[in-house]
Amino acid sequence: MTLSSFSSHELDFIDDDEFHEECGVVGIWTTQDAASLTALGLHALQHRGQEASGIVTYDGNQFHTHRGLGLVGEVFDDPRVIASLPGGMGIGHNRYATTGETQLRNVQPLYGDFEFGGFAVAHNGNLTNAQLLKQSLVRRGCLFQSSTDSEVFIHLIAISLYSNVIDRFIDAIKQVQGAYSLVALSKDMLIAARDPLGVRPLILGKLPYSQDENSWVVASETCALSSMGADFVRDIEPGEVIIIDHDGVRSIHPFADNTSSRFCIFEYVYFARPDSVIENKSVYMARKKIGAELAKESHIEADVVVPVPDSGVPAAIGYAEASNIPFELGIIRSHYIGRTFIEPTDQIRNLGVKLKHATNRAVINGKRVILIDDSIVRGTTSKKIVEMVRAAGATEVHLRIASPPTQHSCFYGIDTPAEEKLLAHTHSIDEMCKLIGADSLGFVSADGLYRALQEDKRNNQNPQYCDACFTGDYPIPLTDHDMQLVKSK
Incomplete structure (x- = not known):
């Protein structure tokens, strides 16, 4: 039974108390087997989106596309699918929906035929003025085929009065607001771009083993390069547009007033894969340092430090090292629960956490336990895990969170x-602790989080990262959201 056999509600019944990844993008230029390499890159970026996957290639004469609902291994499991995607140039996309329902029509890359030829685009992020732009585009006669905000790029390029692809592309991105890392493919070039504040990640790499010295890769994270045997070159800068064609790589900076970066701080906390290096920082080492800061700020005497797997593991190691308390895998996670044939009844929903996690009683029984997790969303999972640890014989359970309280929604590409519905938005820390059932609850401070990322503290006048989910400080206007608030009054 495949992913498409289930409704999104059924698939989410175990994970409805977690933040979900955004999307992952990959672009390949002039190799002999773009589709296979793109699929390898998407597989490495599977953590960024598990709902759907797609690839578009160009063979010098025509474009080829394959998209489907499910994991990369499900969508591209048949060798005949890869064989149907010939060409040395390609882009790919993993999707987790932040806008638009889970339907094939919303799966990226999106493709369109223009007067200059075919054009495909894949987008990680979220546009905050997409609805406003869509209303204007529909009035001009544009017909939308999907409900995803990413299709706005296609229509803006289509109606642009500029003559060449690059000028049309720049015309389009100058009209949108929000967070975006884009890869796009025409018959002549591969384009990569980040929004002016660089909220979402995007990196440039090179394929050293290719027969063509002009062989390049763009991807959301460096872990994708490793899977393709590519070398890291650099991060694509905030507001930068990279153009790769037969003449090589060139860079354009169309946003003249772009002076700052507000990279998403939650990439370091949770979203990026631990082995990735983003903005010159090892994600794994950053998470260990967050754990060390957490130990400095809210330490309590205990017998064992236990991570909530998998995202809590590096922070728990850092906490254990800083506090000189033994680190143990007191909770074991099943990695095979994502596709279940069990009908999600209320009883099964209540067992959801137990299906996904099991306690290791040998290292918990009779111990004072410090549980380390990356965040608290609704709190239901945290409550059940605390109950499980107590049932395994823990005498005390102290919950420590490797991020500040999440009090605000994200509008920049995180679901x-x-x-x-955010527990920290409606409850104090003491109230949260009581509701979850822990003996104590502590979060790393915003300044502690910044110190872990090699900053002295958060600069309140000019924050170094986007941390809106913790602070409510949104660096990009929330045009559509504000319009909805006005309409609801």
Whole structure:
């Protein structure tokens, strides 16, 4: 039974108390086997989106595309699928929906035929003025085929009055607001771009083993390069547009007033894969340092430090090292629960955490336990895990969180609940602790999080990262959201 056999509600019944990844993008230029390499890159970026996957290639004469619902291994499991995607140039996309429902029509890359030829685009992020632009585009006669905000790019390029592809592309990105890392493919070039604040990651790499010295890769994270045997070159800069064609790589900076970066701090906390290096920082080492800061700020005497796997592991190691308390895998995670044939009844929903996690009683029984997790969303999972650890014989359970309280929704490409459903938005830390059932609850401070990322503290006048989910300080206007608030009054 495959992913497409289930509704999104059924698939989410175990994970409805977690933040979900955004999307992952890959682009390949002039190799002999772009589709296979793109699929390898998407597989490495599977953590960024598990709902759907797609690849578009160009063979010098025509474009080829294959998209499907499911994991990369499900969508591209048949060798005949890869064989149907010939060409040395390609882009790919893993999707987790932040806008638009889970349907094939919303799976990227999106493709369109223009007067200058075919054009495909894949987008990681979220546009905050997509609805406003869509209303204007529909009035001009544009027909939308999907409900995803990413299709706005296609229509803006289509109606642009500029003559060449690059000028049309720049015309389009100058009209959008929000967070975006884009890869796009025409018959002549591969384009990569980040929004002016660089909220979402995007990196440039090179394929050293290719027969063509002009062989390049762009991807959301460096872990994708490793899977393709590519070398890291550099991060694509905030507001930068990279153009790769038969003449090589060139860079354009169309946003003259771009002076700062507000990279998503939650990439370091949770989203990026631990072996990735983003903005010159090892994600794994950053998480260990966050754990060390957490130990400095809210330490308590205990017998064992236990991570909530998998995202809590590096922070728990850092906490254990800083506090000189033994680190143990007191909770074991099953990696095979994502596809279940069990009908999600209320009883099964209540067992969801137990299906995904099991306690290791040998290292918990009779111990004072410090549990380390990356964040608290609704709190239901945290409550069940605390109950499981107590049932395994823990005498005390102290919950420590490797991020500040998440009090606000994200509008830049991370799927978060509405604010009223975020536990930290409606409850104090003491109230949260009581509701979850822990003996104590502590979060790393915003300054502690910044110190772990090699900053002295958060600069409140000019924050170094986007941390809106913790602070409510949104660096990009929330045009569509604000319009909805006005309409609801």
